[in-house]
Amino acid sequence: MLFLCSILFVVTCNADDYAQRPNIILFLADDLGWNDVGYHGSNQIPTPNIDALAYSGVALHNYYVLPICTPSRAALMTGKYPIHTGMQHGVIYGAEPRGLPLSEKILPQYLKELGYATHLIGKWHLGSYKKEYLPYNRGFDSHTGFITGKIDMYDHTNVERGSWGFDFKRDSDALVSHDLFGVYATDIYTDEATKIIKAHNRSQPLFLMVAHSAVHSGNPYEPIRAPESVIEKFSYIKDRQRQKFAGVLTKLDESIGEVVSSLQSNGLLQNSIIIFSTDNGGAAAGFNSNAASNFPLRGVKNTLWEGGLRGAGALWSPLLTHKNRVATQLLHISDWLPTLYSAAGGNTSVFKNIDGIDQWEALSKDSKSERTTLLHNIDDIWKNGAITVDQWKVVTGTNYDGKWDSWYGPDGREGNYDVELVYNGLAGRAIQELGLMPDKEKIKELREAATVKCKEPASPIECKPLEAPCLFNIEEDPCEQRNLADKHPEVLQRLLKELNRLNATAVPPNNKPLDLNGDPKFWSRIFVNFGDYERSRTIEL
Numbered sequence: 001m002l003f004l005c006s007i008l009f010v011v012t013c014n015a016d017d018y019a020q021r022p023n024i025i026l027f028l029a030d031d032l033g034w035n036d037v038g039y040h041g042s043n044q045i046p047t048p049n050i051d052a053l054a055y056s057g058v059a060l061h062n063y064y065v066l067p068i069c070t071p072s073r074a075a076l077m078t079g080k081y082p083i084h085t086g087m088q089h090g091v092i093y094g095a096e097p098r099g100l101p102l103s104e105k106i107l108p109q110y111l112k113e114l115g116y117a118t119h120l121i122g123k124w125h126l127g128s129y130k131k132e133y134l135p136y137n138r139g140f141d142s143h144t145g146f147i148t149g150k151i152d153m154y155d156h157t158n159v160e161r162g163s164w165g166f167d168f169k170r171d172s173d174a175l176v177s178h179d180l181f182g183v184y185a186t187d188i189y190t191d192e193a194t195k196i197i198k199a200h201n202r203s204q205p206l207f208l209m210v211a212h213s214a215v216h217s218g219n220p221y222e223p224i225r226a227p228e229s230v231i232e233k234f235s236y237i238k239d240r241q242r243q244k245f246a247g248v249l250t251k252l253d254e255s256i257g258e259v260v261s262s263l264q265s266n267g268l269l270q271n272s273i274i275i276f277s278t279d280n281g282g283a284a285a286g287f288n289s290n291a292a293s294n295f296p297l298r299g300v301k302n303t304l305w306e307g308g309l310r311g312a313g314a315l316w317s318p319l320l321t322h323k324n325r326v327a328t329q330l331l332h333i334s335d336w337l338p339t340l341y342s343a344a345g346g347n348t349s350v351f352k353n354i355d356g357i358d359q360w361e362a363l364s365k366d367s368k369s370e371r372t373t374l375l376h377n378i379d380d381i382w383k384n385g386a387i388t389v390d391q392w393k394v395v396t397g398t399n400y401d402g403k404w405d406s407w408y409g410p411d412g413r414e415g416n417y418d419v420e421l422v423y424n425g426l427a428g429r430a431i432q433e434l435g436l437m438p439d440k441e442k443i444k445e446l447r448e449a450a451t452v453k454c455k456e457p458a459s460p461i462e463c464k465p466l467e468a469p470c471l472f473n474i475e476e477d478p479c480e481q482r483n484l485a486d487k488h489p490e491v492l493q494r495l496l497k498e499l500n501r502l503n504a505t506a507v508p509p510n511n512k513p514l515d516l517n518g519d520p521k522f523w524s525r526i527f528v529n530f531g532d533y534e535r536s537r538t539i540e541l
């Protein structure tokens with residue numbers, strides 16, 4: 001009897017190891033466009049590792065993010081619309097004395113309560129002027145990366161609003177990590193991620209967030225940088241900026257492959273949930289000196305058109321009941337907090353007053369999403385707003401005086417799609433080891449279903465968002481070519497009413513004028529938590 005018990009005990013121990021909460025790996029790409037991933041139909045720049053995750057998990061077809069970085073990351077971390085945290089307007093600058101309000105409890109803090117080890121690699125961008133705003137004081141055990149909005153991929157400096165400073169370190173190092181200087185940022189992330197995975201003690205579940213610099217542009221002197229040997233492979237791309245962009249994107253895709261492969265070789269993959277997501281739409285056609293593509297969707301980053309909001313995203317996990325599909329559930333970036341918490345076995349009744357909805361069941365079992373309304377944003381400084389209810393979307397106002405309201409390429413449809421690359425990539429091989437890669441026919445079918453197609457409509461109906469709100473039926477017209485405001489005034493009114501209802505719950509944006517004291521020139525050319533030190537004058541934004 002005693003003997004049996006000890007056998008049972010051993011068996012139970014092992015079973016516990018596998019029954020433990022899933023590891024959560026969150027890959028956040030920066031400024032990646034809808035049409036920059038291969039599974040959305042472009043043949044131009046292969047992304048076999050990202051594609052492998054999408055095909056063997058679920059490709060998120062109606063997945064929405066905020067149009068710009070800080071608001072999007074704030075929604076991801078808090079599960080709230082940015083109008084409810086004061087984060088709805090623009091980004092945080094390195095010399096700006098504000099951050100995501102400390103009253104907000106965020107994703108890694110919630111996961112820590114479920115026993116997770118929590119690590120952030122890469123970009124933060126949610127406030128850094130005082131140390132309490134930094135990742136390691138907000139639930140992350142470690143952070144290697146940068147705190148402002150962007151960096152040069154090699155020298156790790158940020159040129160921003162007239163200042164220039166170094167922004168890159170491990171939080172265990174003093175002010176800078178000298179050994180990392182000059183190393184390509186994406187390679188650093190890959191190395192750090194694989195180190196964390198290797199060193200991870202499996203008695204705890206792992207939450208690893210890799211918030212990539214790619215494919216955000218860097219500084220004006222050379223905005224798009226990747227190793228020349230990688231860029232050279234894309235000599236067939238005639239647009240030189242897009243060719244360089246291909247190098248940046250390829251490095252991002254390879255990094256994801258290496259991390260997935262490392263999860264597998266360290267025995268973590270089989271009990272992992274992986275999210276791949278962009279933070280906002282792509283900076284296309286020279287916007288931010290970059291060369292992303294949201295084709296065929298309208299607009300760019302920082303606009304409320306689908307190209308600014310509809311996010312390239314995928315969810316992967318052996319724990320999903322219905323895999324290998326294009327998920328049409330309406331999903332918002334704020335949904336990840338309750339969704340992941342729920343997938344990790346947490347009780348979502350801990351969340352009070354969040355806007356995110358637990359979508360784990362809907363995504364896993366392909367059941368109906370509880371989300372029918374999705375606020376894209378309301379920004380009373382830029383004077384715009386947009387909301388989706390069911391298949392309808394209202395857009396009111398626009399940015400840049402309407403200069404970025406058009407449709408931009410490239411479509412990337414020339415050439416062929418090489419499925420073999422998907423199987424032979426590091427992610428594809430790791431997933432095959434778990435027996436989870438679908439066959440070629442299935443991949444073809446999935447890719448077809450994940451590709452948005454828009455014809456030139458026989459009768460486009462112009463939208464002038466600066467003059468009057470526009471209404472689109474996104475299901476039939478994902479490219480926003482037919483403004484149905486006049487045709488369906490009752491629908492328009494219904495959505496405007498909903499927009500007003502949400503607007504009435506908004507808190508004012510918490511943007512602040514820059515603090516001169518925050519200029520890196522006072523701090524050995526380093527972006528620091530200047531608010532922790534005496535000295536203060538303000539300059540106007």
Ligand SMILES: *[C@@H]1O[C@H](CO)[C@@H](O)[C@H](O)[C@H]1NC(C)=O
Nearest residue numbers: 198199200201202203204205
């Ligand atoms: C992992 O953590 C457990 C529990 O804290 C500890 O007992 C064990 O020694 C750790 N293993 C390693 C290899 O550090």
Ligand SMILES: *[C@@H]1O[C@H](CO)[C@@H](O)[C@H](O)[C@H]1NC(C)=O
Nearest residue numbers: 342345346347348349350351
């Ligand atoms: C979740 O927590 C609530 C409130 O504490 C409780 O009523 C409910 O039973 C819990 N649900 C589960 C599944 O434990």
Ligand SMILES: *[C@@H]1O[C@H](CO)[C@@H](O)[C@H](O)[C@H]1NC(C)=O
Nearest residue numbers: 378380384385396499500503
């Ligand atoms: C939101 O409400 C404010 C007044 O509180 C108003 O100025 C603004 O125009 C409203 N925005 C939208 C998009 O309705």
